[in-house]
Amino acid sequence: MLKSDPTAGLATAPGSAGQASLRSHNLRLAYQTIAQAAAPVSRADIAGAAGLTRATASSLVDALVQGSLVEELDVRASGRAGRPATPVRLARGTVAGLGLEINVDYLAVKALDLAGQVLDERVQWTDLAGSDPTQAVLDLANLARPVRRRLTAQKVRLAGATLAVAGPVDRATGRLRSAPNLGWQDLDLLGLVRRRLRLPELKVGNEATLAARAELASLGDHQASFVYVSGGVGIGAGIVQHGALYSGSHGWAGELGHVTVDAAGPPCACGSNGCLEQYAGRSAILTAAGLATLPAAPRATAAGGTGDAGAGGLEGDPTAQALHAAMSQAGRALGIALSGAINLMDLNTVVLGGDFAHLIRLLLPALRQELELRVVSWGWAPDDQFVRPAAGPALPAVAGAALAAIDRVAANPAAYLAQ
Ligand SMILES: [Zn+2]
Numbered sequence: 001m002l003k004s005d006p007t008a009g010l011a012t013a014p015g016s017a018g019q020a021s022l023r024s025h026n027l028r029l030a031y032q033t034i035a036q037a038a039a040p041v042s043r044a045d046i047a048g049a050a051g052l053t054r055a056t057a058s059s060l061v062d063a064l065v066q067g068s069l070v071e072e073l074d075v076r077a078s079g080r081a082g083r084p085a086t087p088v089r090l091a092r093g094t095v096a097g098l099g100l101e102i103n104v105d106y107l108a109v110k111a112l113d114l115a116g117q118v119l120d121e122r123v124q125w126t127d128l129a130g131s132d133p134t135q136a137v138l139d140l141a142n143l144a145r146p147v148r149r150r151l152t153a154q155k156v157r158l159a160g161a162t163l164a165v166a167g168p169v170d171r172a173t174g175r176l177r178s179a180p181n182l183g184w185q186d187l188d189l190l191g192l193v194r195r196r197l198r199l200p201e202l203k204v205g206n207e208a209t210l211a212a213r214a215e216l217a218s219l220g221d222h223q224a225s226f227v228y229v230s231g232g233v234g235i236g237a238g239i240v241q242h243g244a245l246y247s248g249s250h251g252w253a254g255e256l257g258h259v260t261v262d263a264a265g266p267p268c269a270c271g272s273n274g275c276l277e278q279y280a281g282r283s284a285i286l287t288a289a290g291l292a293t294l295p296a297a298p299r300a301t302a303a304g305g306t307g308d309a310g311a312g313g314l315e316g317d318p319t320a321q322a323l324h325a326a327m328s329q330a331g332r333a334l335g336i337a338l339s340g341a342i343n344l345m346d347l348n349t350v351v352l353g354g355d356f357a358h359l360i361r362l363l364l365p366a367l368r369q370e371l372e373l374r375v376v377s378w379g380w381a382p383d384d385q386f387v388r389p390a391a392g393p394a395l396p397a398v399a400g401a402a403l404a405a406i407d408r409v410a411a412n413p414a415a416y417l418a419q
Helices: 015-036 043-050 054-066 133-153 189-196 207-219 282-289 318-345 360-374 396-411
Strands: 070-072 088-090 095-102 106-113 118-125 157-165 176-179 184-187 202-206 226-231 235-241 244-246 350-354 387-389
Touching: 015 043, 015 054, 015 088, 015 396, 043 054, 054 070, 054 088, 095 133, 095 396, 106 133, 106 396, 118 133, 133 189, 157 189, 157 207, 157 396, 184 189, 189 202, 202 207, 202 396, 207 226, 207 235, 207 244, 207 350, 207 396, 226 318, 226 396, 235 318, 282 318, 318 360, 350 360, 360 387
Parallel strands: 095 157, 157 202, 226 350, 350 387
Antiparallel strands: 070 088, 095 106, 106 118, 176 184, 226 235, 235 244
C-alpha cells in the first residue's frame, strides 16, 4: 500500500502546470510502486497497483528507465497470450544517496544506490568529545572525498546527502542546537560541511531518527511502527509510526536521553538533572560497573551486524557481576523513561540499538519489569516481540542518512530524471 499523499488532490489542476504536476505525481506513484514491490514488477502490475491506465504506466516507466532511476530485466514469459512482460526494478549503481555521520566516537560515510545496495563506506574511529567542530568536519570531508571520487569514476550520480549528528538540529536552518556529548552547541554545522564538501542537496538530521530509518529498511515492512532506542555515549530515540518517521514540530523529537528518570538525580550536561543518560549512558554504566570499556563492543564496519556479547557465562566473576548490576540499573532507568513515552504515544515495539543491542540480555530483565509495572497497555497485546535488538546495520545512522537522501528521489522522481 502506498502512503497517502497530501498533494494528491492538487495534481489534477487544469493547464500545463497542472499537467506537469499530474505527471510528477504519477511518476512518484509508479516509482513508489516499483520501490515497494517485493520483486520486480511489469508495467501491467504497476498500472494495476497504482490505479493507472496501461498506456500511462508504460510511458511513466519508460521515462524512469530513460532517467536511470529504474532498470529493465530480461523479458519473462507471462504464461498468457500476447507480449511477454518485461520486469522492472529500481536501478542498481546509477544514482546514489550519501550518508555522513559525526558521532562521539567515530566519523562515517556511506553511499547507497536507489535499491539500497552499498556502493562504498568508510569509518574512522576517533574521540570527538570536546573536539573542535572545524577539525571534525575537515576529517569528515577527508573521509568522504575518496567515496565521491569513486562514485564519479563509476559514473554514479549523487542525488543528495544527509549528515547525521547526535543532537537536535533545526530543520529549517540546519543549525545544530546542542550536542552535549560532543561539547558543541548552537553551531552552523551545515554551513561548515558545505564549505568543505560540495554536495548536492545536503541536509542534516538527528542520529537516532536516521538510525530508525535504517531499521525500517531492514524490516522490509513499509508500515512498521516502533521506537528505536540507540544506546551509547548518548541515548537517542527514533519514532516510526506506520512506516513514517516522527521527528516532532521542529525535528527535535527523540531526546530520550534527557527524559527525567529521577528529579533528585545527578546533574546532566544538558543543564537538567536525573536524565536517563545519567543511569544508562555509556559513561554512567562504566562508572557503576567500575570498568574502563564495555565488554566486546562490536566494532564491525558499517555493513556488519551487531553481536551479542558480555551477556552470560560469567557467573562468579566479580567484573561480570558489577556489569550485571550496572546494566540492571540502566534497564530500570530505561524502563521508567520508555514507559512514559509508550503511555503517551502508544508505541508498538521497542527496538534496542548500539550498546543496548549487544548487552540486551543484561538489560532486559529490569527493563521488562519496569515496562510491565508502568505501561498501561502491557498485556493487552502479544508482548513476545515488544522489546527486541535492532536488525539493521551496525552503524545504522549513516545508513539511514544515505537512505534519507534516496527518499528524496522517491518523493519526487521527476526532479531526478537524468538530463
Ligand atoms: Zn540531560
